[in-house]
Amino acid sequence: MRQSQSAVIERGAELEQVLETEPFETAWAGEARWYVQFLRPAPGSTVEMRVQISPDGINWIDHESVSAVQSEAVGLLSIPVERFGHWLRLRVEQKAGQESPLLRIYLELKE
Amino acid sequence: MSIDTASVAAGVREGMRSTDLRLSKYNPLSRILTFDDFNDGVHGWVELGGNYDGRGSLESLDRHFRDFRPPQLSNANFFDVGTHGGMTGTYSMKLATRRRPGHTSTAIRRLTMSGRGLLQIEAYVAWKVEANLGGGEEANSYGDITWDANSHPSEAQFGAFTVATDLCSEGVRYHNVMRFQNTDWDGHIVQKWMYPVVAEPTPHERFEGKHDYDTYTDFTAPDPDDWRYLSDVRQEACYNEVPTKINWHYVRFVVDTRTRSNVELQFNSDVYDLRDVPVPPYAEKYESLENLLNFYFSVRTLGPHRNFLFLDSVVISADW
Numbered sequence: 250m251r252q253s254q255s256a257v258i259e260r261g262a263e264l265e266q267v268l269e270t271e272p273f274e275t276a277w278a279g280e281a282r283w284y285v286q287f288l289r290p291a292p293g294s295t296v297e298m299r300v301q302i303s304p305d306g307i308n309w310i311d312h313e314s315v316s317a318v319q320s321e322a323v324g325l326l327s328i329p330v331e332r333f334g335h336w337l338r339l340r341v342e343q344k345a346g347q348e349s350p351l352l353r354i355y356l357e358l359k360e
Numbered sequence: 361m362s363i364d365t366a367s368v369a370a371g372v373r374e375g376m377r378s379t380d381l382r383l384s385k386y387n388p389l390s391r392i393l394t395f396d397d398f399n400d401g402v403h404g405w406v407e408l409g410g411n412y413d414g415r416g417s418l419e420s421l422d423r424h425f426r427d428f429r430p431p432q433l434s435n436a437n438f439f440d441v442g443t444h445g446g447m448t449g450t451y452s453m454k455l456a457t458r459r460r461p462g463h464t465s466t467a468i469r470r471l472t473m474s475g476r477g478l479l480q481i482e483a484y485v486a487w488k489v490e491a492n493l494g495g496g497e498e499a500n501s502y503g504d505i506t507w508d509a510n511s512h513p514s515e516a517q518f519g520a521f522t523v524a525t526d527l528c529s530e531g532v533r534y535h536n537v538m539r540f541q542n543t544d545w546d547g548h549i550v551q552k553w554m555y556p557v558v559a560e561p562t563p564h565e566r567f568e569g570k571h572d573y574d575t576y577t578d579f580t581a582p583d584p585d586d587w588r589y590l591s592d593v594r595q596e597a598c599y600n601e602v603p604t605k606i607n608w609h610y611v612r613f614v615v616d617t618r619t620r621s622n623v624e625l626q627f628n629s630d631v632y633d634l635r636d637v638p639v640p641p642y643a644e645k646y647e648s649l650e651n652l653l654n655f656y657f658s659v660r661t662l663g664p665h666r667n668f669l670f671l672d673s674v675v676i677s678a679d680w
Contacts, residue, residue, distance in 0.1 A: 252400065252401050254401075254402060254430075254433065256430035256432075257407065257430060258430070260418065260426055260427060261418040261426065271429070271456065271458060271666075272456075272666075273430075273432060274432040274433065274434045274435065274437065274454065276433075276434075276435040276437060276443075276450075277433050277435070277450075277451060288418065304439075305437065305438065305439035305491075306437065306490070307439055307490070307491065307493055308439075308493075335435065335437050336437070351418075
């Protein structure tokens, strides 16, 4: 049976322009999926999410094969990721809109 | 000729344990309840969660209970040496704080008691600060430490780690708590074991309007005046110079659930007699917690630095 872990990376984060999630170690996992839920939506906004990877948990770059995902800051969305190496984080940026959404972010990992 | 069967049983148990390559580094009581080797998962260690309402609303959680951070299965991967690995195998469990003064990361293990008597937790642990890359000359000093190629300022950036229980029998709930306080808020070296003389504030007490703490409150015992040192002698340890060298330390904490008291703390070769260290119970009886047997580990930063507690493995044992 494969090992797995769900991590609640943010439980209720106010998006103040840019949110970079805390570094999370993922060396043991072969696949991952982010879930982003707008607990308090901000309709009329544009929020962009980029999956980022790192060799050391300190220096970060965008994952080369996961395109940036844009959302209108409502509902629930997910982003699958493979071949991510040993660290993952999500960079969330509000590109347009005046109201700030409240986010819950999950990271699901599996061998 | 009579045979002392208890002594024979203890001898057999000791002999078997000493030849077990994974367990021989431990000294468990007669019944091993759990053996958590983080090479194969988190074994039930989970982020400490708060008590939400019937709608699951965020607002119903105590603010200082909303962000204890999920434990990570770590290969101890560092910028300068790559993968450090665990004491045994590749993985350990890592608790990591945010870069926020006062932030605490906490993982808890939830069981119940099927008996009364001695209860023990043992672990091999290491504590570290996130490495810093770059900056000016100011990055070479913090608190008491200026870099001299022996001591490293990151050692003064580590706040504290804690091992504790959450136990309840006959409706009486209590916590046994031991904290290694590494520094104070200004980065001055403390390096002493501490314990609180009050019970941890609970969500039920907030519900009753008795408190309402801020996000970065010390949830174990918020008032610094409610903590006492076990000894005035500094507890020296092996941080080992830089934030990317991991040396595993042995911790063993024994309590007695029959008398609801502390018994003993071992930290490497130092053993502290805890029989006179108080365990303040809650005055109020608690429902829904009969035979509660929880242990938690936490790590708390006192500055704008991520603090890490690594656990190679953990053994919980009892004499019942």
